[in-house]
Amino acid sequence: MDKVKYAKVNLDIVNKLKKIVGDEGVITDSFDMEPYSHDETPGLKSFPEVVVKPKTKDEVAKLLSLSNQEGIPLTPRGGGTGVAGGAVPIFGGIVLSMERMNKILEIDISNSMTVVQPGVINGNLQRELKNYELFYPVNPASLDSCTIGGNVANSSSGSNAVKYGGTKNYVCGLETVLPSGEVIRAGGKLVKNATDYRMVQLLLGSEGTLGVITEVTLQVIPLPPVKVDLIVPLSEITPIAEIVKEVMGKKIIPTSIEYMDSETVRITKNYLKDSPFLPESSHYLLIEVDGSRKEEVDKDYQTIGEICLNRGAEDVLVVEDSGAQGKLWKFRQSIRDALVSFSPTMIEGDIVVPRGKITFFLQQVRDVLKKYSLSAGIFGHLGDGNVHINILKGKTEDEKWKVITSKAVEELFNGAISLGGKISGEHGIGLIKKPYLPLIVSEAELNLMRKIKRVFDPKNVLNPGKIFD
């Protein structure tokens, strides 16, 4: 951990903060600050000394300038749905909550762009765009609480990434306040730009360690009017990679190929009062196909269905009704909450491997879990090679839990790395995966990352202690 000594927030600082954002934009009461002391990472909590809620870029600039001058750590925060501890203020100081910068500034139909403030909730943007028959396809399962700023900072994805990609594929412009208080505008409402260093790409996924994003320009696309979902129960895990390979081989790119194991489905069914029909099985694929013409979508889903049955699927259930589809995806989006409610202590994995290695990796995961007698809910974005392994503590004793999970996690990471994978596909490194970064990122690359951080933030006041020390 950093050995930097940071200045404390005293009354004088609080008064200066109030002068910048107004009294109503500052929280100092510890009860009211509790929601800002954690994100969704199980068991991680650290209180800020003060929470500030700016409304404009100029206020953000003054706040960053003050934190920099005074040497007070400042942690940016969006919806607080991160699961790697990125928004947790581990050195206290200031939490900069972007919740009041939540306006959709523009929907520019002719340019297929939207310009938003960082605090806009992803799901709200999706719903607004629908009114214009437009689509922003990045849909993390947390879409009704996470923000576009947080999505950019974590380079997040969702279940639609198989066909449409993730946040990185849609961000065309970013307005960002640097730790010095200076403002840069990288990119813009531009499909192309070869003018400067790729600042947009550098800031994407920088987890609030290089600058605070104050405006985002996103590309949007026409809303595909037709979609069909398939529920595919399987008794064996072996055919899964072959199914994906054969579907792709037929030049069909499904919108989503999601995976859930039986434990995940059992726990989520018990958690939700109203679950969609899912037959008893060991493994499930949830496949969505969308498009602009019904005949094409029908042809694609029928081909996928045949491939699944030929490869040993127990059944293929077709879901075409929008109400039933909504219920199905609500089930998928509720998985994490269900697992947390079942076992408040759990270790979350977000490993990504090349798509073709997925069956092999899932078998490796099951072997490691068996070796340490651990139970887990395994699910995720199989079509992207991105698996969430949520190891559930249940009744395991504390001491044993610590020892076996640290061994199991390292074995899982090393297994993925040996297959050409990475330790995080979408959740980021934050605080939680920081100790494991050297397993996958070379010392030379880590040094380069540290040097970049120093250029942006020489005093290390912006989200310190995240990604690396």
Ligand SMILES: Cc1cc2nc3c(=O)[nH]c(=O)nc-3n(C[C@H](O)[C@H](O)[C@H](O)COP(=O)(O)OP(=O)(O)OC[C@H]3O[C@@H](n4cnc5c(N)ncnc54)[C@H](O)[C@@H]3O)c2cc1C
């Ligand atoms: C139930 C559940 C389901 C999830 N499903 C998915 C999923 O399908 N795909 C996926 O990718 N993730 C998923 N996540 C993880 C999480 O929702 C994403 O990482 C999301 O993008 C975080 O957004 P947020 O607004 O909540 O950010 P926060 O948690 O508030 O912050 C995340 C990081 O971004 C930084 N940050 C936030 N705003 C800014 C800003 N304006 N400028 C600079 N830095 C900023 C913070 O400092 C922090 O490091 C899920 C989480 C939960 C709880």
